Amino acid sequence: MLTSQAKQWKAERIEKIEKYLKTETRMDFIDDAYIETLIEKPSVPDIKYIETLIEKSKKIMGLTPEETAYLLNIEDPAIWEKLFEAARIVKNEVYGNRIVLFAPMYLSSACVNNCVYCGFRDSNEGMNRKVLTETEITAETKAMTKVGHKRVLAVFGEDQSSDYKYMARAMEVIYASKNGKDDIRRVNINGAPLFVDEYKVLKDIGIGTYQIFQETYNKAMYAKMHGKGHIKSNYKWRLFGQHRAMEAGIGDVAIGALFGLYKWKFEVIAMLYHSLALEKEFGVGTHTISFPRLEPALNTDFHKTTPYAVSPEDMKKVVAMIRLSVPYTGLILTARETAEHRRELIQLGVSQTDAGTNITIGGYQDGDKMEKKQFDIADKRSLDEYISELVDMGYIPSFCTADYRCGRTGCSFMDFAKTGKMKKFCIPNAVLTFKEYLIDYASPEVKVKGAKLLADYAAYVKKEFPEAMSKTLGEYMVRIDKGERDLYF
Secondary structure, three states, X not given: OOOHHHHHHHHHHHHHHHHHHOOOOOOOOOOHHHHHHHHHOOOOOOHHHHHHHHHHHHOOOOOOHHHHHHHHOOOOHHXXXXXXXXXXXXXXHHHOOEEEEEEEEEOEOOOOOOOOOOOOXXXXXXXXXXXXXXHHHHHHHHHHHOOOOOEEEEEOOOOXXXXXXXXXXXXXXXXXXXXXXXXXXXXXXXXXXXXXXXXXXXXXXXXXXXXXXXXXXXXXXXXXXXXXXXXHHOXXXXXXXXXXXXXXXXXXXXXXXXXXOOOHHHHHHHHHHHHHHHHHHHOOOOOEEEOOEOOOEOOEOHHHHOOOOOOHHHHHHHHHHHHHXXXXXXXXXXXXXXXXXXXXXXXXXXXXXXXXXXXXXOHHHHOOOHHHOOOOOOOOOOHHHHHHHHHHOOOEEEOOOHHHHHOOOHHHHHHHHHOOOOHHHHHHHHHHHHHHHHHHOOOHHHHHHHHHHHHHHHHHHHHHOOHHHHHHHHHHHHHHHOOOOOOOO
16 A cells, blocks of 8 residues: 555646646547447458558558558458468568567566556555665666676656656666676666656656557546546546657657457557557657557456457457558567467567566566566566577567667658668668677577578678678678677668
8 A cells, every 4th residue: 555655746746747737738639439430340351452451551651540440350361361471571671580679677566556457556465565776776787688688678667766767867777787798778668657857857868768558548448447546547648648758859659558458459540540649740650569468467367357358369460450550660579478479479570579578576686576576477488598489480689779879760760661771770780789699698509590590691681781781791790709899880
């Protein structure tokens, strides 16, 4: 239960939010009734029209919510196989055959909200509350970097103890926690919605992407899941969280829905509207989209009782249709899925995944403990084990963070992505960061087969990319062999 101090902070925060929203002039872009009509309308397969939509996506033009809904409502398995194949082609055209790897770091479990499905909810007395100290953040960072991680998604509960000031200091500590070749080069954040001035503090420190999950876009279900009298109870405050981040100058923002809270087709269409709303105001949509499924959490059975559980086959449709609808957007697949299911989903348009994941507060040092984490995950393989499988599948693992540091963010990033030019940077940078991993962190088995894959991709760059880039790549690889690190295009 909340302390008197936490209750006061919560009340003051709610009051400040409500005052701010009286000045909010943006219009709600989620029309629940209209989306319901789209997803409930049966689709009569029109092969010519379907082929037209597929070709449109292959040209990196995306799909409208209406076009997406039409395809989502098709039941014919043979047509879905064509859509799955199209999603694979589109992803490879935009990003190439690389998978960016990151790991979440959970820094706080204190939270003033009471979400039905969440282990961090304030009424869960079985949760062992913890907010990492600076010393503990340093130790946690070093535990991650010693196995090869370079990209972190820092995750925070919503509480006075982990407000924007704590987020900012945590970022500084993570960036500063270097140990020779071991370092984190980019910190992204999954956190509560903030005010514009608060986002600006994070931008000044060097944030990558700010990620907020709406959880569910259906307003009635949102109210049911989040109750009354909590900060998170305010749907509109959360809905425009990414808008305020971009208003503050953060170039890349991320959206997502928790699949299993409401109808999966509704959430897919709603996320498209969210991305379109951002693009309309700022000239660029969401940088990434996540589609985590509801998983078990401490002292709640909601994952067992929800009427909206999403089947593995329907999750394939989710991934493929998001890739076809917003072909230029990064798609994030999480360790909530089993290893077997991740193998299937990753082939349908995924561009980023977490790996070697531990979501326990302080878990990279202390191990996996249910009473110290928000929910459970299904894929608990190590980073090296996950990379081994990617190599076997022909994907090149990437720890690239160059886009952030070269200014390829926001509109600039999308200009490259929409024209299919992003892979001209993605593949060479993947080669360089994977070479670092093989030298510094890989197991003997992965070193051997990874070296062969690396040679294949270096040859691919020499054949398909400009001669100057191929030459520079070769020079960079020699410099990495000699001990240099963090070279990029």
